[in-house]
Amino acid sequence: MSELPRFGAAQHVEVFVVPCSGPGDLSGVQALVEAGRLAPADIVAVMGKTEGNGCVNDYTREYASASWAAFLAPHLGCTPAEAEARVGLVMSGGTEGVLSPHFTVFTRQPARADAPRGKRLVVGVAQTRDFAPEELGRRAQIDATADAVRAAMADAGIANAADMHFVQVKCPLLTATRVQDALGRGAAPVTRDTYESMGYSRGASALGIALALDELDEERAAALTDAAVLSDWRAFSARASASSGIELLNNVVVVLGEAEGATSPYEIAHTVMRDAVDAAAVRTLLRERFDLDADRDADAVRERLVNLLAKSEADPTGTVRGARHTMLNDSDINATRHARAAVGAVLASVAGRTALYVSGGAEHQGPPGGGPVAAIMRIPLAAEGAS
Amino acid sequence: MSELPRFGAAQHVEVFVVPCSGPGDLSGVQALVEAGRLAPADIVAVMGKTEGNGCVNDYTREYASASWAAFLAPHLGCTPAEAEARVGLVMSGGTEGVLSPHFTVFTRQPARADAPRGKRLVVGVAQTRDFAPEELGRRAQIDATADAVRAAMADAGIANAADMHFVQVKCPLLTATRVQDALGRGAAPVTRDTYESMGYSRGASALGIALALDELDEERAAALTDAAVLSDWRAFSARASASSGIELLNNVVVVLGEAEGATSPYEIAHTVMRDAVDAAAVRTLLRERFDLDADRDADAVRERLVNLLAKSEADPTGTVRGARHTMLNDSDINATRHARAAVGAVLASVAGRTALYVSGGAEHQGPPGGGPVAAIMRIPLAAEGAS
Amino acid sequence: MSELPRFGAAQHVEVFVVPCSGPGDLSGVQALVEAGRLAPADIVAVMGKTEGNGCVNDYTREYASASWAAFLAPHLGCTPAEAEARVGLVMSGGTEGVLSPHFTVFTRQPARADAPRGKRLVVGVAQTRDFAPEELGRRAQIDATADAVRAAMADAGIANAADMHFVQVKCPLLTATRVQDALGRGAAPVTRDTYESMGYSRGASALGIALALDELDEERAAALTDAAVLSDWRAFSARASASSGIELLNNVVVVLGEAEGATSPYEIAHTVMRDAVDAAAVRTLLRERFDLDADRDADAVRERLVNLLAKSEADPTGTVRGARHTMLNDSDINATRHARAAVGAVLASVAGRTALYVSGGAEHQGPPGGGPVAAIMRIPLAAEGAS
Amino acid sequence: MSELPRFGAAQHVEVFVVPCSGPGDLSGVQALVEAGRLAPADIVAVMGKTEGNGCVNDYTREYASASWAAFLAPHLGCTPAEAEARVGLVMSGGTEGVLSPHFTVFTRQPARADAPRGKRLVVGVAQTRDFAPEELGRRAQIDATADAVRAAMADAGIANAADMHFVQVKCPLLTATRVQDALGRGAAPVTRDTYESMGYSRGASALGIALALDELDEERAAALTDAAVLSDWRAFSARASASSGIELLNNVVVVLGEAEGATSPYEIAHTVMRDAVDAAAVRTLLRERFDLDADRDADAVRERLVNLLAKSEADPTGTVRGARHTMLNDSDINATRHARAAVGAVLASVAGRTALYVSGGAEHQGPPGGGPVAAIMRIPLAAEGAS
DSSP, X not given: OOOOOOOTTOEEEEEEEEEOSSTTOOHHHHXXXXXXXXXXXXXXXXXXXXXXXXXXXXXHHXXXXXXXXXXXXXXXTSOHHHHHHHSEEEEEEOOOTTOOOXXXXXXXEEXXXXXXXXXXXXXXXXXXXXXXXXXXXXXXXXXXXXXXHHHHHXXXXXXXXXXXXXXXXXXXXXXXXXXXXXXXXXXXXXXXXXXXXHHHHHHHHHHXXXXXXXXXXXXXXXXXXXXXXXXXXXXXXXXXXXXXXXXXXXEEEEEEEEEEEEOOXXXXXXXXXXXXXXXXXXXXHHHHHHOOOTTTTHHHHHHHEEEEEEEEOOOTTSEETTEEOOGGGOSSSOXXXXXXXXXXXXXXXXXXXXXXXXXXXXXXXXXXXXXXXXXXXXXXXXXXXXX | OOOOOOOTTOEEEEEEXXXXXXTTOOHHHHHHHHTXXXXXXXXXXXXXXXXXXXXXXXXXXXXXXXHHHHHHHHHHTSOXXXXXXXSEEEEEEOOOTTOOOEEEEEEEEEOXXXXXXEEEEEEEEEEEEEOOGGGTTSHHHXXXXXXXXXXXXXXXXXXXXXXXXXXXXXXXOOOHHHHHHHHHTTOOOSOSOHHHHHHHHHHHHHHHHHHHTTOSOHHHHHTOXXXXXXXXTTOOBSSEEEEEOTTOXXXXXXXXXXXXXXXXXXXXXXXXXXXXXXXXXXXXXXXXXXXXXXXXXXXXXXXXXXXXXXXXXXXXXXXXXXXXXXXXXXXXXXXXXXXXXXXXXXXXXXXXXXXXXXXXXXXXXXXXXXXXXXXXXXXXXXXXXXX | OOOOOOOTTOEEEEEEEEEOSSTTOOHHHHHHHHTTSOOGGGEEEEEEEESSOSSTTOHHHXXXXXXXXXXXXXXHTSOHHHHHHHSEEEEEEOOOTTOOOEEEEEEEEEOOTTSOOEEEEEEEEEEEEEOOGGGTTSHHHHHHHHHHHHHHHHXXXXXXXXXXXXXXXXXXXXXXXXXXXXXXXTOOOSOSOHHHHHHHHHHHHHHHHHHHTTOSOHHHHHTOOGGGTTTOTTOOBSSEEEEEOTTOSEEEEEEEEEEEEEOOSEEEEEEEESSTTOHHHHHHHHHHHHOOOTTTTHHHHHHHEEEEEEEEOOOTTSEETTXXXXXXXXXXXXXXXXXXXXXXXXXXXXXXXXXXXXXXXOTTBSSTTOEEEEEEEEOOHHHHHHO | OOXXXXXXXXXXXXXXXXXXXXXXXXXXXXXXXXXXXXXXXXXXXXXXEESSOSSTTXXXXXXXXXXXXXXXXXXXXXXXXXXXXXXXEEEEEOOOTTOOOEXXXXXXXXXXXXXXXXXXXXXXXXXXXXXXXXGTTSXXXXXXXXXHHHHHHHHHTOOOGGGEEEEEEEEOOOOHHHHHHHHHTTOOOSOSOHHHHHHHHHHHHHHHHHHHTTOSOHHHHHTOOGGGTXXXXXXXBSSXXXXXXXXXXXXXXXXXXXXXXXXXXXXXXXXXXXXXXXXXXXHHHHHHHHOOOTTTTHHHHHHHXXXXXXXXXXXXXXXXXXXXXXXXXXXXXXXXXXXXXXXXXXXXXXXXXXXXXXXXOOTTBSSTTOEEEXXXXXXXXXXXXXO
């Protein structure tokens, strides 16, 4: 099996949002392949929303990844494991509230001779090495992630961090077995609580992204130690999205941005929700960046919107807009589940649809209680002609 | 202990929204009493959002009710049980997502001589008799509820159903013990599933409201049998809100509307969300009925809004805006919890605050998947002078 | 791909209990294959305990089944779907409490010429056709299951129902989609509640087993209508185990019993726990049938016990030994999960180990609140020589 | 209101186990009072099992405590708050599996002149001061608890630690609000995770008990620092039971033991389960200490057993009897809930009844994965005559 072909900025990206009836259902993808619309060999990344709990024992992510690997292998002429190493498979568990399970599939080909060029959507991927359990949530994970983000930017042909709009990282978590493994070697994991380890891993990954995108002030970047993780909340990335899962041991990085020379029929932009109910941020993004009023132009929004990619979290202060929330004290439903339900519904009320990529746990991803949101939009045909 | 005094439409209602740190925390209410702002003897109804699961074994509702009864008793010179019989204590469990636990306290006094009169907020209360377990979810509950709604309208001084904007019913549920009690007597309860019984009880109560408010067409009203409950979804009320709880055996009814002659400094209006993400319905209500743009006039909305009262439910078709949701297949989190999280966040994103009364389980309350929303608004001082 | 070879009673069964680190982990099975101890082509059935919630949205069952099918396919020279049709893959979700995820793998070969023959463990399999959603929980499912049990008995070489000790059925459930499908065709499913549908499907399957094993009195068997399901609790099988799952549309039947002429190094017996804490029933079975005292012979029990196969349920009367339990009123944790945790721990305290097959939801499987338990035991070498 | 009267060892304890239909149901207690069997003024402690989740947001404990305080106040001629300060109200949430909600009520009077004296059950109580959030789970809580245990021993008239058989501590937890309070003052709480704080608080309390009962070797006792909590698992008490709850800010201590000179008709003994399925430990205790065979003398066990008091936990190694358990990776159900379900069922299978006091979270209470069990038994009449 060969590696993914690389084209720098001269690439043509297509994005497919495919619903599924369960984490193992790729019949929608199969139909696209059979219709000649999607060539499996061109797939560079898949970002899935699966219907598990999104927490430690969520096997729907692993199941979806395994299903994708088994699906891709014969098309790529390789083993499922090799397919998994080639393609950025990022599965985010949890479709609480109105969210609808789906896969967002990114393909990449050389820029098309017959298509208009411009500053358009590009995608890049990279991976870190496997981490030891005790490296999770610490400087080792931060640094390796930053390096991988830089590698993925190069893969995407993006030279300037200002053109980066979304960085998705899939990162590991600690299980009881992994904790025991570390302890047995005399190494201290950052926490022994498996659910809590997910936050540490996401947090360190996000700080790695912030480092690579120069989002931290110089002093803070210089002083970035283990202790900053889940502690210095003023250190964050406005474009980071990290999901942790039981099914991998390293960080997988997918970057989305714009680069001059691409022929992809999409553009991308991002904003930051300041809290979980900040619909206004997204309404403003649509208006200012894409000239769309979410109310008046509801049909156009639905036509042009490919997907919203967002992070959510329970505000760590215990309040939203000054009033107490109960997410952090709830021992029946984990806080990330509450947060996905809330942010997913808010975004759906703006976008007019529910198959949205909303991931939970936004440690160092956007300000405390808020989170980054990126919008991938189809370039309207009129604009196509003009560009 | 005397009964609640009744004034017909010539009433002056005050509404207090009081946060709490738990279901038994009435310190905020106590502070209002000590400040001379709230006279316990004037309290006619309390609608609380408590932080339990909102399902069968949610004792936060009963705890809050017991705390209120114990709080009121010395002020009313009666026993806690008598206080509970006098005041409409409606506790709705579940503050999923961003929702914030709070109590909405309604007081009622005679219309004030020195205040402007007009068509303003009025409140009325009534109760049904206790139901046998096998009556829940059936015609007996429908009819008794309709009678109680009419009694509460009379109590509120509302002659015309068109002036009714919200009817809150608190209704019983079946526990394993109550099911066994019925079976032991040879009577068949409508279901043996305790969680499911909540939906039947809410559904029958809502149909009783629809009957009392003439919301059903003649044929449907005539044919309203046991079989219609949780089956004929085209039969619904646009102003009904029913919550079921383990802590009572009868239906408690609180009606909110407007009547000419009241001096309350509030108005009320309602709309219907067509689905869980229909923010547009509420934005339209604010604009058309109160001349407020939710984006531009965000500050004014927060100043004038006393509370939104809303119902939510998982769309029974299994989809929202055409895409599959997973609420009805989720065996870890009940569907009502998902729905409250979603609708609560959508409403909070419009209202700019999170202490909102969003209740789950909207069977026959609004169209399938949607639900009624009422807005209680302060009458602006300028308007006051003019009225 | 050929069908499973059939040998009647002249068979040699081996049973392997293999731990796993997750529903997709077959590394333990792979190791047995590589060590030459397990020939995949001989596998006739797999009964797995996977670590999902065991309820509607438990995809760990489907994931494990898919992993097994993918594992078997190259060994059998067929597609994964064909492998799934050939082998009885029964995955039961839920390892609450101390239960440990594992697979019990049954292989079947012709009776060995060099091994002692006797009345020993035999296994048989069969499947029904796919069911329409509205057939679940009704007479159609009962009858088709009874036919399949008879076919599986014939496959096992068991002529007499008295020699049957365990019948495992894997049966479908209703999802929101399947309910809508039926309603769309004007057909009424037995319930619209997806979780509740699991009980109906298990109940009808168990009545089918009772019918096939002649466990019902004549009058009851004659009158077995739709209405008996989840209603006539005196109709039950003492050897039935039914698990429902989202991953199939028909019933898969695996029968375990003893037949003269087999050379398997195992015997099997069964008892019935009268309630969830009836450790005494299993202690008695070990003592009377296998001459083992659970306390004094704890080491021997651990050496000889291959697996316990058991069903559990929350007592439908709402009490255990006269005291109220809270399983049926718990809206945070489904009753089947409570019951598995309880029965699993009780059995583990007798068996001295936790990788036990305890399945939840025992409708018509054993008496109300109790359930069947079968013990597969190694025949001690001394006995081997003598038999 | 006066303080509890104190009699040293010359006391007469009665114990009542009273079922309830919910956390606020004291009708069974009321019936005992009305029957003249229970004098509220004699109540010294109540240990309740309530049906919440036993975790952070379990308000059933607070509700039960409030109900008890309201019930006691008029009998004691004091306010509910004063009643709560006088009586040791320890409510443990969580009746997973077969466990049955109930209250165990301890009364204390002077030793009776007409009753036989002997080494019999005595009870003592004490309280610590309120803790600051940052003191929880640390040396400050350990030391204050040890002092309170010594005070309670004196109150019970127990001079020798060998006569102590059970120490119940009710201790606080951290909520999001309390965490913010500490952080706002520049103080670092031991954790910011509210669920995790419960374990720290229980662990420090148990180490305080171990210190007071001289259960730690000298070196370990000398070196007992903050770092030992939830870390040095070889430091534990074989008689400690700590439950954390949201409803209090200090530690409440109730000790149970035997002292010469008491006339109570009960004796008490304890053992340690080495893991969650160690039924053998309790069977041995019954046999060796009370001459009862759990199988053969099942009726006598049920007659004499007043209650079992036990602690449970998910084995921190991630295994039970060498096989993986899934409790610590389960993000839907907290590990303490699994553990209570398992241990509760195991004990019920020995005791033959389900109203047992099984509390979750056994950090430093018994060995890792195991926990202390105390049995309060009625002294048989024959023995009475002889003593």
